[in-house]
Amino acid sequence: MNQFQYIRPTKQQAAIDAVAKDPNARFIAGGTNLVDLMKRGVMTPQKLVDINRLPLNKIEHQNNGLSIGALALNSAVAEDRQVREKQPLLALALNAGASPQLRNMATVGGNMLQRTRCAYFYDTTMPCNKRQPGTGCGALEGVNRMHAIFGFSDKCIAVHPSDMSVALVALDAVVQVSGPQGNRSIPFADFHRLPGDTPEKDTNLEPGELITGVDVPDGPFTKHVHYQKVRERASYAFALLSVAAALDIDGSNTIKAARLAMGGVAHKPWRLTAAEQALVGKLATEETFRQAAAVAMQGAKAFKHNAYKLKLGPNAIVQALKTAAAA
Amino acid sequence: MNAEPEPGSPRDDSRRTFLKQSSLLTALALVPGPVVSAAEAKLDERVAESIEQVPLSLKVNGKKLKLSVEPRTTLLDLLRENLHLTGTKKGCDYGQCGACTVHVDGQRVNSCLSFAVMHEGKEITTIEGLADGDELHPMQEAFVKHDGFQCGYCTPGQIMSAVACVREGHAGSAAEIREFMSGNICRCGAYSNIVAAIQEVKKGGQKV
Numbered sequence: 001m002n003q004f005q006y007i008r009p010t011k012q013q014a015a016i017d018a019v020a021k022d023p024n025a026r027f028i029a030g031g032t033n034l035v036d037l038m039k040r041g042v043m044t045p046q047k048l049v050d051i052n053r054l055p056l057n058k059i060e061h062q063n064n065g066l067s068i069g070a071l072a073l074n075s076a077v078a079e080d081r082q083v084r085e086k087q088p089l090l091a092l093a094l095n096a097g098a099s100p101q102l103r104n105m106a107t108v109g110g111n112m113l114q115r116t117r118c119a120y121f122y123d124t125t126m127p128c129n130k131r132q133p134g135t136g137c138g139a140l141e142g143v144n145r146m147h148a149i150f151g152f153s154d155k156c157i158a159v160h161p162s163d164m165s166v167a168l169v170a171l172d173a174v175v176q177v178s179g180p181q182g183n184r185s186i187p188f189a190d191f192h193r194l195p196g197d198t199p200e201k202d203t204n205l206e207p208g209e210l211i212t213g214v215d216v217p218d219g220p221f222t223k224h225v226h227y228q229k230v231r232e233r234a235s236y237a238f239a240l241l242s243v244a245a246a247l248d249i250d251g252s253n254t255i256k257a258a259r260l261a262m263g264g265v266a267h268k269p270w271r272l273t274a275a276e277q278a279l280v281g282k283l284a285t286e287e288t289f290r291q292a293a294a295v296a297m298q299g300a301k302a303f304k305h306n307a308y309k310l311k312l313g314p315n316a317i318v319q320a321l322k323t324a325a326a327a
Numbered sequence: 328m329n330a331e332p333e334p335g336s337p338r339d340d341s342r343r344t345f346l347k348q349s350s351l352l353t354a355l356a357l358v359p360g361p362v363v364s365a366a367e368a369k370l371d372e373r374v375a376e377s378i379e380q381v382p383l384s385l386k387v388n389g390k391k392l393k394l395s396v397e398p399r400t401t402l403l404d405l406l407r408e409n410l411h412l413t414g415t416k417k418g419c420d421y422g423q424c425g426a427c428t429v430h431v432d433g434q435r436v437n438s439c440l441s442f443a444v445m446h447e448g449k450e451i452t453t454i455e456g457l458a459d460g461d462e463l464h465p466m467q468e469a470f471v472k473h474d475g476f477q478c479g480y481c482t483p484g485q486i487m488s489a490v491a492c493v494r495e496g497h498a499g500s501a502a503e504i505r506e507f508m509s510g511n512i513c514r515c516g517a518y519s520n521i522v523a524a525i526q527e528v529k530k531g532g533q534k535v
Contacts, residue, residue: 006381006398006444031441035401036421048398050445075434099510100497101488102422104434105441235509 020208070109156199179209192268388456425511
């Protein structure tokens with residue numbers, strides 16, 4: 001691993017300044033993705049700014065929403081009573097991700113900032129436009145069974161692996177950010193990027209900007225929720241594809257509101273707003289769910305090895321909605 | 328390094344010492360001449376000294392330590408290479424197998440995926456710190472009784488994870504145990520016996 005300078009500021013502004021002034025500096029919180037990438041030589045920061053001493057780990061409920069600090073641990077959020085009560089979908093998605101040990105290390109901000117990636121990004125002997133812009137995409141004509149079916153470009157077809165982010169995009173979360181130019185709020189759907197011609201950028205954060213927290217507004221999705229994760233072993237594996245589903249169903253089984261998002265299908269967590277609209281006002285039946293799933297899959301396009309996702313996608317959506325409705 | 332090995336640590340184990348010496352000899356035999364002469368001239372130590380060192384205070388298995396470490400030293404490498412607590416194993420070194428599981432302030436973590444300097448002031452418990460003197464921890468006893476291992480390489484990580492699994496309240500059923508032990512891979516496939524060991528400890532109700 002490359003050598004680096006290590007600093008541990010206790011003031012937020014000092015941390016922001018340190019990264020804003022040095023293009024080779026990176027924030028580090030849990031380190032579960034960054035340390036891994038540094039060991040493999042994929043990322044080689046010259047300075048690490050350890051933000052674990054900043055007071056950003058609170059989980060609070062106030063002003064009709066949850067306010068979750070960027071440094072709150074994934075395990076702490078998943079176990080939090082208010083989170084389980086107000087946003088059970090978020091707790092389900094968090095517990096579907098990684099392992100108990102990793103959830104004890106990974107923070108909410110870090111989970112969002114884990115790299116959109118694939119095996120070609122990790123293998124420094126292979127071409128990868130995300131790791132080294134201009135070298136080409138190894139996955140395009142290579143082994144691409146894990147890869148995107150939505151929103152990709154010919155520069156990059158990798159997917160974002162976070163489960164938590166799939167729930168957060170479905171729940172209309174808002175990312176709170178602090179940077180050299182002050183504070184700003186970013187709607188979760190606008191936080192991550194599609195690859196386009198600049199796949200080296202995973203998010204819309206500006207240099208030096210620090211995630212301070214994420215807000216999740218209260219909604220009616222406290223009961224009929226489900227996180228369906230399809231993977232190659234029972235637990236502790238990335239999703240081949242995942243679905244976050246939340247329904248608000250009235251006494252006559254009519255859907256009053258719906259939220260739907262997919263993971264493992266795009267460079268960013270993939271919100272399915274058209275499919276949500278296809279659910280609202282309809283009866284919560286398998287027929288309705290099938291129709292919404294067909295809407296959700298419009299525009300999907302597969303590569304050589306991931307055509308199974310075109311069938312798995314709608315089936316997982318129907319299963320997620322059925323399980324949510326029965327919850 | 329001013330830390331002493333924990334009682335019972337395998338630091339003086341003759342086989343381990345032999346392996347270390349023989350692997351060093353192999354390494355010396357394979358590297359080109361100039362590197363060997365540089366090593367002989369202790370040049371490598373001088374290079375190491377010029378690399379930034381960061382002071383680090385830790386409590387490891389109940390013992391307060393004041394150390395000086397290079398920032399890129401992982402917690403796992405600090406435990407194994409510097410403190411000679413070789414019970415914690417290096418499996419994949421990328422957070423995928425759980426062999427390196429230790430407790431930091433009572434929480435189970437993968438020691439391979441964090442830098443030691445990030446744990447300033449924290450309390451670390453490794454497999455060496457679990458037993459009470461010669462008396463095994465109930466989870467260690469249960470793993471022995473139920474044959475919760477074959478080759479044993481993943482076992483320290485499995486046991487540290489299992490203790491945390493019970494403490495967290497995630498050992499309510501076999502299914503819950505399987506889910507919350509999924510971060511510890513056993514290539515021998517001792518899973519059913521590991522689940523049985525954890526269930527026995529959970530049912531026994533002893534303080535873990």
